[in-house]
Amino acid sequence: MFQIKKTSLYxxxxxxxxxxxxxxxxxxxxxxxxxxxxxxxxVQQGRELWTSPTLGTNGVACAQxxxxxxxxxxxxxxxxxxxxxxxxxxxxxxxxxxxxPLEGVALAADDPKMTAIQAYVTYERRGVxxxxxxx
Amino acid sequence: xxxxxxxxxxxxKNSSALxxxxxxxxxxxxxxxxxxxxxxxxxxxxDAHIQHIKGxxxxxxxxxxxxxxxxxxxxxxxxxxxxxxxxxxxxxxSKPELDHGAEIMSALNQDVRYVMGExxxxxxxxxxxxxxxxxxxxxxxxxxxHFIVLNSIRTYDEWTHxxxxxxxxxxxxxxxxxxxxxxxxxxEEQRKWLQSDLAKVAKSIPVVVFSHSPLxxxxxxxxxxxxxxxxxxALLQPxxxxxxxxxxxxxxxxxxIGNISFHSVMATAWPWPYPxxxxxxxxxxxxxxxxxxxxxxxxxxxxTGWQLxxxxxxxxxxxxxxxxxxxxxxxxNKTNKQPEDSRYQEESARIPGQQxx
Numbered sequence: 001m002f003q004i005k006k007t008s009l010y011x012x013x014x015x016x017x018x019x020x021x022x023x024x025x026x027x028x029x030x031x032x033x034x035x036x037x038x039x040x041x042x043v044q045q046g047r048e049l050w051t052s053p054t055l056g057t058n059g060v061a062c063a064q065x066x067x068x069x070x071x072x073x074x075x076x077x078x079x080x081x082x083x084x085x086x087x088x089x090x091x092x093x094x095x096x097x098x099x100x101p102l103e104g105v106a107l108a109a110d111d112p113k114m115t116a117i118q119a120y121v122t123y124e125r126r127g128v129x130x131x132x133x134x135x
Numbered sequence: 136x137x138x139x140x141x142x143x144x145x146x147x148k149n150s151s152a153l154x155x156x157x158x159x160x161x162x163x164x165x166x167x168x169x170x171x172x173x174x175x176x177x178x179x180x181x182d183a184h185i186q187h188i189k190g191x192x193x194x195x196x197x198x199x200x201x202x203x204x205x206x207x208x209x210x211x212x213x214x215x216x217x218x219x220x221x222x223x224x225x226x227x228x229s230k231p232e233l234d235h236g237a238e239i240m241s242a243l244n245q246d247v248r249y250v251m252g253e254x255x256x257x258x259x260x261x262x263x264x265x266x267x268x269x270x271x272x273x274x275x276x277x278x279x280x281h282f283i284v285l286n287s288i289r290t291y292d293e294w295t296h297x298x299x300x301x302x303x304x305x306x307x308x309x310x311x312x313x314x315x316x317x318x319x320x321x322x323e324e325q326r327k328w329l330q331s332d333l334a335k336v337a338k339s340i341p342v343v344v345f346s347h348s349p350l351x352x353x354x355x356x357x358x359x360x361x362x363x364x365x366x367x368x369a370l371l372q373p374x375x376x377x378x379x380x381x382x383x384x385x386x387x388x389x390x391x392i393g394n395i396s397f398h399s400v401m402a403t404a405w406p407w408p409y410p411x412x413x414x415x416x417x418x419x420x421x422x423x424x425x426x427x428x429x430x431x432x433x434x435x436x437x438x439t440g441w442q443l444x445x446x447x448x449x450x451x452x453x454x455x456x457x458x459x460x461x462x463x464x465x466x467x468n469k470t471n472k473q474p475e476d477s478r479y480q481e482e483s484a485r486i487p488g489q490q491x492x
């Protein structure tokens with residue numbers, strides 16, 4: 001019984017080695033280009049949401065107060081938001097804006113739209129050093 | 136007509152409520168007519184961005200900012216000589232927005248003169264606005280001061296006429312950071328008019344120019360910019376005292392270029408970040424400017440407001456009435472020959488809220 005198992009294990013391992021799978025540490029510019037393209041697609045979707053009059057319910061868009069996502073300070077989160085009374089990540093502040101100036105509905109933390117909005121906001125702040133907690 | 140009368144009565148009611156709830160800063164009252172008989176004051180309201188949702192619904196937040204400015208202006212004593220509106224009464228230039236804005240403004244006790252903003256203009260190139268408020272550029276004289284109103288938010292003809300619909304043109308220009316936008320300009324027609332208008336004015340007469348966009352170059356990406364700013368400045372430089380007052384930027388800015396003092400005004404709708412807080416672009420905010428406080432979004436009216444302007448012997452003294460913040464005064468310093476904040480101009484007097492990033 002044990003013998004059979006061992007044999008099939010060997011066969012399995014040999015079989016795996018013969019399949020031309022790449023190694024964990026091997027990636028090429030084709031890969032990095034694709035990953036960058038995936039990220040930029042999310043940034044693009046975020047920009048569209050940022051300027052959309054239909055993200056909320058009253059026609060107000062994020063970009064109306066935050067052109068180029070300026071004054072959103074993604075590099076300072078998580079931080080203590082005195083008006084909420086605790087340390088929060090950026091997405092909670094985005095939801096505050098969705099509910100209040102946009103008179104809309106909050107998004108789930110892992111909603112692809114929320115990911116896209118954060119991708120866009122952070123992309124517009126690229127190159128700025130991280131300063132979590134800063135006011 | 137009866138609707139208008141009813142709403143006027145509501146305003147009067149609101150004004151009395153405000154009179155009880157919020158006392159106007161006394162210093163504003165003292166400033167007016169404090170110095171000499173030549174002094175006078177006028178109020179300046181700008182950038183209301185009245186935004187139509189649907190039917191009879193408008194964005195409540197922006198409505199409130201303008202309603203409050205109108206109510207507070209009516210409480211001023213002594214009364215300002217007149218009221219200016221600095222442009223962007225509407226958000227997308229539509230009839231409902233301009234009508235709704237005009238109705239709110241109709242509660243003012245003083246005569247109001249209007250400046251054209253891009254949000255008023257790019258739907259029908261100002262046609263309906265002209266019906267309500269008159270010509271797009273003009274001049275007038277008041278107590279020895281020559282006032283000029285320019286439409287500074289025009290742009291290249293190719294851009295104006297490249298769009299498949301007027302609605303799309305309006306939307307493209309309404310996005311402040313839209314890369315499909317186009318730089319503002321006064322244009323040749325108005326520059327010629329300005330030249331001939333100024334030719335009739337003695338160089339010693341104080342001149343005040345009202346425009347929507349800054350007649351100086353700060354940041355092109357958000358149209359904190361007028362393409363032919365230098366040409367306008369050249370026409371104004373020969374005068375002894377020139378003041379330019381502009382809206383559009385939704386923040387405190389001031390500057391001095393030669394004989395010309397520049398002042399921006401606040402919006403009643405919402406504040407904008409200083410261009411320096413956009414990490415991907417270079418900008419030229421005048422070093423003289425002590426920024427407004429960073430806005431607290433949890434106070435809906437923070438970093439918005441309106442202005443009482445005192446004409447002190449031909450120079451503009453700007454008093455910012457800020458709804459959720461300490462008031463600010465930027466006055467002409469005769470020794471340094473430039474506008475300076477009455478409290479925060481010294482580096483050591485700045486407060487953390489004025490640091491933008």
